[in-house]
Amino acid sequence: MNIDQKPLAVNPNILEMEYAVRGPIPQRAAELEKQGRAIIPCHIGNPQALGQTPITYLRQVLALVEEPSKISRERQLKALFEENPYSDLREEDFISEEILALSEDILAKSVTGMGAYTASKGHFFIREAIADFINQRDGYESSTGICADPENIFLTSGASQGVKFVIDLLIAKENDGIMIPIPQYPLYSASIKKAGGVQVNYYPDEERGWIFNRQILEEAFLSAKKDKVNVKGIVVINPGNPTGAVLDEQSMIDVIEFAQEHQLMIIADEVYQENIYQGKFLSFAKVLGTGRVPLISLHSISKGFFGECGHRGGYLELRNPPKIEDSSLDFADLLNKQASVSLCSSTPGQVLTYLMVKPPTENSNSYKRYIEEKNKILDDLHEKAVMVREAFSEMDGMECFGETGALYLFPRINGLPEGTIDFDYCMALLEKTGLCTVNGSGFGQREGTHHLRIAFLPPKELLAQVLPEWIKFHNQYVSK
């Protein structure tokens, strides 16, 4: 029953959208790997694929809530062990009563266990814990009445799902636009494209460490207005992706005042908030304070020191939900509707998000190990970033701006040979050294500039191997 199917016309937005993080260079790396080449995958923020170990606290609890019969069995085993200590097993091979009780508590609060769909926003007790975390982190002052509201918190399958919910809602017409920083994480450009809206670029000041100001924002806005684009929102990624840059408070105040004047929603992607290597994280919610600008703040279990990318967990927090034109509903209702159609986010992701916002307290049994693991990972990350930055200083014309943050560096490659672009450089770097990065054009950049994004995740030994090769490759490449 053979027929000739005529070619299928498909959604042009999907045909056109791009996502360089899993684009041609990583695809080429996968091919080379199949052929037996050793590849160093620095193209994606995927820490546990590069040897980062999971946080014990998280996985102990997750394993127990997935197989609850093991909770009482553990108590039996421990009791037996106490009566009959063996040289083979030590006390630390058993799970603490604290962890056992926490797992039971989570199961009790979930009511229906790990297998059932939860409420569409996610379990209430988890959203409450997230609200507490936010309030604590930002120093909630009861006198001001500002605080996070569990009903305006949505657990999502990774922060990516939250981004799409919001962008899909904001784009009401073809000429609706959303401002995004150039360079940006291409989930934003892809989502805007898929939603049929307009991407409105604004340009953080690279040489001043990727900060921005009112003027930069107004330029972008005016330019959009001239093209008859109706700007609905502005995305800020802090710490930045791909830049890693950490925003200063003044930039944040400027965004808020700008959004207020033009009645925009702010989408604050804060998934790298634990990847700050000097100073303390300042959230948009904190800076907003009693301000009335609608604000979406995103967090995730994928980054920080957890690196639980595969478990797809995160949340979106909404402040100052706007009312909807011609409707009695507000923005939160519509986010909830979208969440309903997907039923709920993954239960392991929800539980890991809960543990992320409710780490062991100082007096607890798990604290010491948790803090050791956390510090080891963060120190290791920072040291690796320093190694890579030092290597840049030996590459002719390579410059890297901004304070180190997130999991990435986004150096500017000056002095590329005539006719070559960063894509060519990255592809050649891959072929020559096995190091897989992503070309700057995949994230957007000022015309005429070239960059690449490298995730500083591989083990130090591997970096120590490949960095000298990169230096050699670079200096040869730019001298052509």
Added chain:
Amino acid sequence: MNIDQKPLAVNPNILEMEYAVRGPIPQRAAELEKQGRAIIPCHIGNPQALGQTPITYLRQVLALVEEPSKISRERQLKALFEENPYSDLREEDFISEEILALSEDILAKSVTGMGAYTASKGHFFIREAIADFINQRDGYESSTGICADPENIFLTSGASQGVKFVIDLLIAKENDGIMIPIPQYPLYSASIKKAGGVQVNYYPDEERGWIFNRQILEEAFLSAKKDKVNVKGIVVINPGNPTGAVLDEQSMIDVIEFAQEHQLMIIADEVYQENIYQGKFLSFAKVLGTGRVPLISLHSISKGFFGECGHRGGYLELRNPPKIEDSSLDFADLLNKQASVSLCSSTPGQVLTYLMVKPPTENSNSYKRYIEEKNKILDDLHEKAVMVREAFSEMDGMECFGETGALYLFPRINGLPEGTIDFDYCMALLEKTGLCTVNGSGFGQREGTHHLRIAFLPPKELLAQVLPEWIKFHNQYVSK
């Protein structure tokens, strides 16, 4: 800093779309539950929220892959136990070597463990196992060369994600339409609405058990054509949701021939394929055979006897991927692009999908328990369906067509009082008895008919309590 935000104009498609499964009646049930009323939640296919226990095999493995150190510890414990048996613990309290080895094998094949992003389509070894499962289930004949291709299999966060990928791709223009059975699972109507396309209804024959034929399909197609709708695909849900009905082979052949003639893609939602209480499941892929119609087949870990809804796992299998107009890409490439932007589906969902398609073999240690648990759940489900059907026979004017399948019954409520509709009936049923169902209008139905969907999931004792109350309520309600 108070400002008056003007109301926000949002995506009208999201404003308009509906999803009754988490609509007004379940929302009212949640309110009543908060007030202390006892609610029997039969509005959603969420088995483990109603007491169905997880399959031991699945959770044993999942817990181990989440906390791999427990694998070697288990061996240590077993060795110690063998030397020193205790009356408190028995051999069956320990995990079999088989399960330990399987967990190690999964971790080894995953390479990067549970915390890392996987390939966007999902782990290759899992897609291979799914292909094997499909080929075995459908009796792959090597002479014909028909078989499932792991590269055309996509692991998704629940089947819902796969549905959206496909519908979002197919709807290229405003007048593109997709045929859906009335009644349907409202993910389809919501997804088509959100994608900005046209929902084209076709009407299975209720009184003949919800089967359909070429005429029924052509009627719908012609009606769409008259409205200048360009039909791109047809959804079939088998076993049905909400009807539970199981399609006969002729209906399936008719769909395939119809799709072939009009060059449509078939979307076969087969997530309830394990919920068949008499006879054997016949897949669309099997009936298609060497046919060249593009076919999407969907499966999920949420239903069957697994009920792992919260873990969000499933897959989409594509056969005969069409070429794309004005592009060198094919449909699989574009599904892959969408999957890339979401990075990957949840790793627990992927592992549970693997275990679903690779159950214990007959000679294995886990087999006996697995089969006992499976049969207990399926027998229990069927007995409950019978109880509910018997109750229908005592309700004046209640009729229920089609063979029992899936997890639902969709009875037709004849003789409602003048001016009342199924929504009113279901709301009153909820208020009176605490039984939460979903009104037929939430799924679509022939004009002038009234139905409701009930998931026959609660424990028998609970059903035994509420069914007589329902009978009483019903007979009073229709006699007004």
